[in-house]
Amino acid sequence: MSAKDKSGRSATSVTDQEALDFHSQGRPGKLEISPTKPMATQRDLSLAYSPGVAVPVKAIAANPATAYDYTTRGNMVAVISNGTAILGLGNLGALASKPVMEGKSVLFKRFADVDSIDLEVDTEDADEFINCVRFLGPSFGGINLEDIKAPECFIIEQKLREIMDIPVFHDDQHGTAIIATAGLINALQLTGRDLKTTRLVCNGAGAAAIACVELIKSMGFAPENIIMCDTKGVIYQGRTEGMNQWKSAHAVKTDRRTLEDAMDGADVVLGLSQKGAFSEAMIRSMAEKPIIFAMANPDPEITPEEVSAIRDDAIMATGRSDYPNQVNNVLCFPYMFRGALDVHASTINEAMKIAAAEALANLAKEDVPDDVAAAYQGNRPRFGPQYIIPVPFDPRLISSIPVAVAKAAMESGVARKTLPDLAAYGRQLSARRDPIASTLQRIYERVRRQPKRIVFAEGEEVQMMRSALAYVNQELGTALLLGREQQMREMADREGIDLDRPGIQIVNARISKRTGAYTDYLYARLQRKGYLYRDAQRLINNDRNHFAACMVALGDADGMVTGITRNYSTALEDVRRCIDPKPGHRVIGVSLALCRGRTVLVADTAVHDMPSAEELADIAEEAAGLARRLGYFPRVAMLAYSTFGHPSGERSERVREAVNILDRRRVDFEYDGEMGADVALNARVMEQYPFCRLSGTANVLVMPAFHSASISTKMLQELGGSTVIGPLLVGLDKSVQIVSMAAKDSDIVNMAALAAHNAGS
Ligand SMILES: NC(=O)C1=CN([C@@H]2O[C@H](COP(=O)(O)OP(=O)(O)OC[C@H]3O[C@@H](n4cnc5c(N)ncnc54)[C@H](OP(=O)(O)O)[C@@H]3O)[C@@H](O)[C@H]2O)C=CC1
Ligand SMILES: CC(=O)C(=O)O
Ligand SMILES: [Mg+2]
Structure with a gap:
C-alpha cells in the first residue's frame, strides 16, 4: 500500500461517520473556554x-x-x-x-x-x-x-x-488571495513565465475570486490578460446579466463568451467556483505547462487525478490537504492575525498582505531542514511543480509570516506598538507552536511511508473496530482484528462499520492455522515457570492478548494494541509472557503530557513500583531515547521532593545516586537532579541554581516512583487541563501499546500509529 497515488494524493480522507463521530464525541463541537487565572480563594x-x-x-x-x-x-x-x-x-x-x-x-x-x-x-x-x-x-x-x-x-x-x-479581514477574500498569489508567483517562476504577459482565467467572480484578481493585478499582471467567468460565462465589457460593480471592474474587451472559449490557450486558471466546473477538454486546450489552481472546497473544480490522466506538464494545486500544493487560506489567516495583533494593528492593509504573500512564496524556496521534513508527508520537498507552497503543518510558518506582517504594519504606519527586535520576536513565535501536534503528525507521516500490520487484540469491541477502520482509512497499514467473525460482523452491521474495507483482516483465533505454532512458542517460554502444555494451549485459544502478542512475536503482525477490556497491568503481564525486553533495555511506560503548547514526557508511569537508583538511571535512558525518537532534544530532570540536597531524606538519596550512575555511564543527553518539579519546569526557579546542568527547562521528567508518576499525570489531566497520551510502552523487543480502559477511538488510533511507528524503529 502506498501513501500516495499517481496524483500525489495522500491518505487523509475520512468517512462521513468518522467526521460526525469526531464532532460529537466527548464535549460536542471543537472548542471550550477556560480561565487563565486561578479562581480558588477569596483573594482571587x-x-x-x-x-x-x-x-x-x-x-x-x-x-x-x-x-x-x-x-x-x-x-x-x-x-x-x-x-x-x-x-x-x-x-x-x-x-x-x-x-x-x-x-x-x-x-x-x-x-x-x-x-x-x-x-x-x-x-x-x-x-x-x-x-x-x-x-x-x-x-x-x-x-x-x-x-x-x-x-x-x-x-x-x-x-x-x-x-x-x-483589523477586519474577510478571510475568503484576502486570505485566499494571499495564498493564491504566493503559489502563483512560484508557479510562474517554475514555468519561466513573465507575469506581464501571462494569460489568466479566473472561474468564479465572488468573494475569493474578485480579491485574488485584485491582488494579482496589484502585483503587476496586465488587466487585459485576465478573464473572469461566473455562472453566466465570461465577464466582458457590455455584459448586463448577473453583473455588479465588483464584476464590472474586471470586465474585459473580448469576443470569448464561455469558460471553454476563455480557457483555450490560457496559461493559468484559478478555480474559485464549484466542484467539477472544469472539463477535461478545457484543461487539454490550455497552453503548455499550464498552471491549474482548482481551489473550490471541499471538492475542487477538477481533481489532480483527472488532470494527470490527460496531461503531465501541469502544475496543479487544490484547496485540500490530501493533495500536494494545498492553496488554502489556512496558510494565511492565523499568521496574518498573529502579526497584526502583536503590533496592535488598527487594520490589515495592502502592504501587510503583500508581505505575507512574498514571505510564503519565499519559504517554499528555502531548504527544508530535518525537523521540518517530517511535516511534508514523509518526503523532503524541493521547490518544484509538486511543491510551490509550504504545507499548513510547516513549523516555520509561525516564525516567518507574522514577522513579515508585523514589519509591514510598522513600516506602513498602522502599528500601535513597535517591536524593536524582530529576530527576537521570531524566536518567541517559534515557542508558541504546539509541539505534540507536529510530533503526532510526523509519526503518522512516517508510518504512511512504511505501513505496518497492527493487530487490534480486542477486535470484538466496537471502539476497536472503529479504530481499525480509521487506521486503514488513514493508510497507516493493515488492521488485523482479532475475534469471532460472526459476532464481529453482527456488531459491525449494527454500528454501520465496513469490515470489508480492503486493509481490514479478521483473524479468528479458534480456526487459525497458527494456533499450534503459537502454543509451542508459548510453552517453550513458560514450561519452567509452572505451565503445562495445555495451560499454554488454553492461553492461546482463550485469551486474545496472548494470541495477539504471539502473532507479533512470531512475525505475523508488526505491532499490537490492546487494553480496553482489561486493566493495564494485567494486559502488560499477558504481553510479557510472550515478549521479552529488547536486549539491554528496560520496559517502562512513558506518558506525554501536553499543556499550553508545552510537551513533557513523564516516566515511569506503568511498570516500576519503587525503582532502585540503578532502575531510575535505566528509566532516564529509555525515556531520553523515546524523546529523541519523537524529535525532541532530551533534557531530563530526575525529580524528587527535594532540590540538590535540600531537604535531605532517604528517598531523595536514591534519586541523587541515579544521577551519579548516569555520570558514570557517560550518557549522551542532558540530565540533572535531584530537583523539585518547579525547578525542572520553571526557568525562573531554575535560575536560582546556576550550577544546574540543564540548558533549559526539562522536557523529560523521571519520577522517583510509580505512585508519584501516576498521581501527578492524572492530576495534570484532571485539574491542569493537560492532554495526557499514554503511557507508551518502551523497551519491549516487539512493538505493543496498551491503552486505558476508557480510551476513545482517537486514543486507540494514536496508540496503534505509535505501535506501528515503534515497529519500524
Ligand atoms: N482554497 C481556499 O482557500 C478557498 C476556496 N474557496 C472556494 O471558492 C469557492 C467560492 O467561494 P466564495 O468566493 O466565498 O463564494 P461566493 O458565493 O462569494 O462566490 C461564488 C462565485 O462562484 C461562481 N460560480 C459558482 N458556480 C460556478 C460555476 N459552475 N462556474 C462558474 N462560476 C461559478 C458564482 O457565480 P455567480 O456570481 O454567477 O453566482 C460566484 O461568482 C468555494 O468553492 C470556496 O470553497 C473560497 C475561499 C478560500
Ligand atoms: C477554505 C475556505 O475558507 C473556504 O473554502 O471557504
Ligand atoms: Mg471560507
Whole structure:
C-alpha cells in the first residue's frame, strides 16, 4: 500500500461517520473556554471580580490602549459568518456554518496561538449584519469574516473597516488571495513565465475570486490578460446579466463568451467556483505547462487525478490537504492575525498582505531542514511543480509570516506598538507552536511511508473496530482484528462499520492455522515457570492478548494494541509472557503530557513500583531515547521532593545516586537532579541554581516512583487541563501499546500509529 497515488494524493480522507463521530464525541463541537487565572480563594475573587476588577476598568477608561494589557483583547479574534457561502457548499445558513467557524477558531489556536471564538449572525441583510458586528469592537483585537457570499461581503467588509479601529479581514477574500498569489508567483517562476504577459482565467467572480484578481493585478499582471467567468460565462465589457460593480471592474474587451472559449490557450486558471466546473477538454486546450489552481472546497473544480490522466506538464494545486500544493487560506489567516495583533494593528492593509504573500512564496524556496521534513508527508520537498507552497503543518510558518506582517504594519504606519527586535520576536513565535501536534503528525507521516500490520487484540469491541477502520482509512497499514467473525460482523452491521474495507483482516483465533505454532512458542517460554502444555494451549485459544502478542512475536503482525477490556497491568503481564525486553533495555511506560503548547514526557508511569537508583538511571535512558525518537532534544530532570540536597531524606538519596550512575555511564543527553518539579519546569526557579546542568527547562521528567508518576499525570489531566497520551510502552523487543480502559477511538488510533511507528524503529 502506498501513501500516495499517481496524483500525489495522500491518505487523509475520512468517512462521513468518522467526521460526525469526531464532532460529537466527548464535549460536542471543537472548542471550550477556560480561565487563565486561578479562581480558588477569596483573594482571587476579590482580584478577578469586585472590588479588584474596578482598577483595570478605570485604567482602561483613562487609557483605552491598556485594554491590551489587562484583558484578552490583544489575543482574541472573532470568526464571524452568516453562512451564505459555506466553503463551496453555498448558502446553508448561519447555524450550519458553525462547524466551519469553530474549525477556523481552532486553527487560529493550533497554528498561531491566537484565541478565537465563532459568532454566527443569522441575517442575510448586509446592513443588519454590519449593525450587529460594528459594536463588538471592544471585545476583540480583530474580526475575521468568513463564508459570506458576494457581493454582500464586499459591502460588509468595507463598511466595517471604515467604522472599526481593529483589523477586519474577510478571510475568503484576502486570505485566499494571499495564498493564491504566493503559489502563483512560484508557479510562474517554475514555468519561466513573465507575469506581464501571462494569460489568466479566473472561474468564479465572488468573494475569493474578485480579491485574488485584485491582488494579482496589484502585483503587476496586465488587466487585459485576465478573464473572469461566473455562472453566466465570461465577464466582458457590455455584459448586463448577473453583473455588479465588483464584476464590472474586471470586465474585459473580448469576443470569448464561455469558460471553454476563455480557457483555450490560457496559461493559468484559478478555480474559485464549484466542484467539477472544469472539463477535461478545457484543461487539454490550455497552453503548455499550464498552471491549474482548482481551489473550490471541499471538492475542487477538477481533481489532480483527472488532470494527470490527460496531461503531465501541469502544475496543479487544490484547496485540500490530501493533495500536494494545498492553496488554502489556512496558510494565511492565523499568521496574518498573529502579526497584526502583536503590533496592535488598527487594520490589515495592502502592504501587510503583500508581505505575507512574498514571505510564503519565499519559504517554499528555502531548504527544508530535518525537523521540518517530517511535516511534508514523509518526503523532503524541493521547490518544484509538486511543491510551490509550504504545507499548513510547516513549523516555520509561525516564525516567518507574522514577522513579515508585523514589519509591514510598522513600516506602513498602522502599528500601535513597535517591536524593536524582530529576530527576537521570531524566536518567541517559534515557542508558541504546539509541539505534540507536529510530533503526532510526523509519526503518522512516517508510518504512511512504511505501513505496518497492527493487530487490534480486542477486535470484538466496537471502539476497536472503529479504530481499525480509521487506521486503514488513514493508510497507516493493515488492521488485523482479532475475534469471532460472526459476532464481529453482527456488531459491525449494527454500528454501520465496513469490515470489508480492503486493509481490514479478521483473524479468528479458534480456526487459525497458527494456533499450534503459537502454543509451542508459548510453552517453550513458560514450561519452567509452572505451565503445562495445555495451560499454554488454553492461553492461546482463550485469551486474545496472548494470541495477539504471539502473532507479533512470531512475525505475523508488526505491532499490537490492546487494553480496553482489561486493566493495564494485567494486559502488560499477558504481553510479557510472550515478549521479552529488547536486549539491554528496560520496559517502562512513558506518558506525554501536553499543556499550553508545552510537551513533557513523564516516566515511569506503568511498570516500576519503587525503582532502585540503578532502575531510575535505566528509566532516564529509555525515556531520553523515546524523546529523541519523537524529535525532541532530551533534557531530563530526575525529580524528587527535594532540590540538590535540600531537604535531605532517604528517598531523595536514591534519586541523587541515579544521577551519579548516569555520570558514570557517560550518557549522551542532558540530565540533572535531584530537583523539585518547579525547578525542572520553571526557568525562573531554575535560575536560582546556576550550577544546574540543564540548558533549559526539562522536557523529560523521571519520577522517583510509580505512585508519584501516576498521581501527578492524572492530576495534570484532571485539574491542569493537560492532554495526557499514554503511557507508551518502551523497551519491549516487539512493538505493543496498551491503552486505558476508557480510551476513545482517537486514543486507540494514536496508540496503534505509535505501535506501528515503534515497529519500524
Ligand atoms: N482554497 C481556499 O482557500 C478557498 C476556496 N474557496 C472556494 O471558492 C469557492 C467560492 O467561494 P466564495 O468566493 O466565498 O463564494 P461566493 O458565493 O462569494 O462566490 C461564488 C462565485 O462562484 C461562481 N460560480 C459558482 N458556480 C460556478 C460555476 N459552475 N462556474 C462558474 N462560476 C461559478 C458564482 O457565480 P455567480 O456570481 O454567477 O453566482 C460566484 O461568482 C468555494 O468553492 C470556496 O470553497 C473560497 C475561499 C478560500
Ligand atoms: C477554505 C475556505 O475558507 C473556504 O473554502 O471557504
Ligand atoms: Mg471560507
